[in-house]
Amino acid sequence: MDFHTRKWVKPEDLNPNGSLFGGSLLRWIDEESAIYAILQLDNPRVVTKYMSEINFVSSAGLGDMVELGLSVAAFGRTSLTLRCEVRNLVTRKSILTVERIVYVNLDEHGRPTPHGKQGRAGEGEGDDA
Template sequence: MSVDAITFRTRKWVRPEDLNANGTLFGGSLLRWIDEEATIYAILQLGNHQVVTKYMSEIEFVSSARQGDIIEMGLRATAFGRTSLTMRAEVRNMITHRSILTVDRVVFVGLGDDGRPTPHGYTEITFDRDRIPPQTA
């Protein structure tokens, strides 16, 4: 994914609690971070606080990170469905400049108050914050 194609980006600092027994970034920690950031991105794109992860395509770790490294996660919406948003994720190590992993498809579904998929009405990426859902009491 080219840097220009990424529309949502965040960075994390790899700390001791993020390491596995080999002293490298624990894959479970990285997947949790991706899911959390993708959830935030889906909320902003769908204008709905109630989104759930529906699907994540195959994940292949091609390199890792060590304590003190900074990783960058990039997300880009690739398709809008009637109730869903599909995105692509890429993670790279900013210290080594190596790709850590790419996830070709991450799908989120927006839910209604009844917990069922609900149409969102969007067809394109927004860079505004207009879609941030209002707080409910």
Template sequence: MRFHTRKWIKPEDLNPNGTLFGGKLLAWIDEECALYSIIQLENSKCVTKYMSEINFQNSAKEGDIVEIGVEVIKFGKTSLTLKCEVRNKMTRSTIITIEKVIMVTLDENGKPKPHGKTKVEFVKDRLKDNKASIPRD
């Protein structure tokens, strides 16, 4: 699993118990999955269709740094199924794991749209392909 994003836990991220508010963490996860899907599927119109059971395993407190990891489980016709893990950067303890997040790509009318992708692609590889097709003088 690749961990792309880090978040620093600040006072505004806390619940009344002084630990990371679960709703804040879920918003970060949703955003990370959306960004990952938009980049993978090359479509800025991606929405969250489904999140499996959410089980908080550990908490985080003010000053902790957490990192959010995402990995592709499956490519569907219009969807991308991801797994997500959030862990404490310093202790490496898992805070939450979500086994299945399904993101769907949409057309201009908000309807599911086939994306034609079948494997993970890295932006650096797409850039190489684009350079090869640019005519040189």
């Protein structure tokens, strides 16, 4: 898993309980995973098709630094499936996991189109969209 993006939990990212608001975290994941998919598929036209259950494992608080990790789980014919983990940068304690985020590769007309990419050794085929 590649951990590239780091975020600092600021007051505007907190929920009424004083911990990281899940919506802020999901916004970060959505943006970072889209960028990751675009780079993997060499195409700026990708859309999110599916996100599996989101497992909030622990919390983060004001001033914590978190890092988002992504890895390719599988390449389908027109899709790319990613896995995501968010963890505390200092303690490495897991905050959240998402087992499957599926992106679909689109052509210039917004239709699913084959991307021609293949998975690395040990990866299975993704869902075709």
